[in-house]
Amino acid sequence: MARVNKVLIVGGGIGGLSLASGLRDRGIEVDLVEVKKEWTVYGVGIIQQCNVIRAMAQLGLMDRVLDAGFAYENMGIYTAAGELVQMLPGARSAGPEYPANLGISRLALHKVLSSTAAERGTTIRLGLTVEHLEQDVDGVDVMFTDGTRGRYDLVVGADGLFSKVRSMVFGKELKPRFTGQSVFRHNFPRPPELDHLMVCYGKNHNAGLCPLSKDLMYMFVTSSEPGNPRVPEDQLADLMRERLAEFGGILGRLREQITDPKQVVYKPMEVIFVPAPWYRGRVVLMGDAAHAMTPHLSQGAGMAVEDAVVLSELLVEDAPLEVLLSRFMQRRYERCKFIVESAIQIGDWEMQGASRADRSGLVKKVMEVIAQPL
Known part of the structure; x- marks a missing residue:
């Protein structure tokens, strides 16, 4: 079977763009398609822990990402x-020259990833996705939604929680499920003393603050939302303040500044974990398309970047594609499964009002796991 020379990545999110840079850095031709007609970024900020910083460094992306974010060492429990x-x-898993953690706005991270992928030679097309694909022993024939066609050695479904590639190749019965919780987020100016991740455990909700840059931070609060109700946009500020009612200190002071519903980002927590293997022939899933998780461990995007590292390393090896994708599963499946299930467990404990000790112990175990090499 021929070496992988040309890859199609479907989806221009964090995982897809990271993979594009990794593959181009190794000389593999890459086409990337994104269904959005122009780059738009949903959300406010993102936490990159030690394993994500290490993965970004392995892809040659960390220096640029570091310049765009806020480095910090510690997480405080309050x-x-x-x-x-x-x-x-x-833990400085990427080496002493890099920080233990990094907060960065999603917009800033996207700008770094998209510009780097383009500079490294990725062919990026916006406003289209895959309409149909047909694979044989030697490759995949793809028809796009604009009528154009292409042939590839491998197609990567990096198109997120509601992946079209997953539906087309793995079956429509694989669908995300709502966990029972949602998360509210809001940006604020960062005071100098907020130089670490702050996590506050409440009785009914959990909230915190994360620095994103010299001047910016974001607040989050998780809440139980039985039935996944439709939340009117004009009520988001009122609802976020209500979910923060039990918190004092800096969270209580900031709470009263939440007045503009347009500044609140609300997202129901939906998850999916695709049974092994995450590939069918010459089509493979990565990131949220394969293992979308809740934000309790701040590892959703991190697992996608780790997927990108492993695929980038494997796809240049001189071995049959089936063997390479099997190795991908060996390196990724159990690690992702543990982290997905741990994040869901923490959310379940929050909704049940379970003890803080269970949560803290599991978080420490996850920290031990993610510190281990890929």
């Missing part, structure tokens, strides 16, 4: 009143 319970030090 009571709902704002009293410090424990300060957890981070």
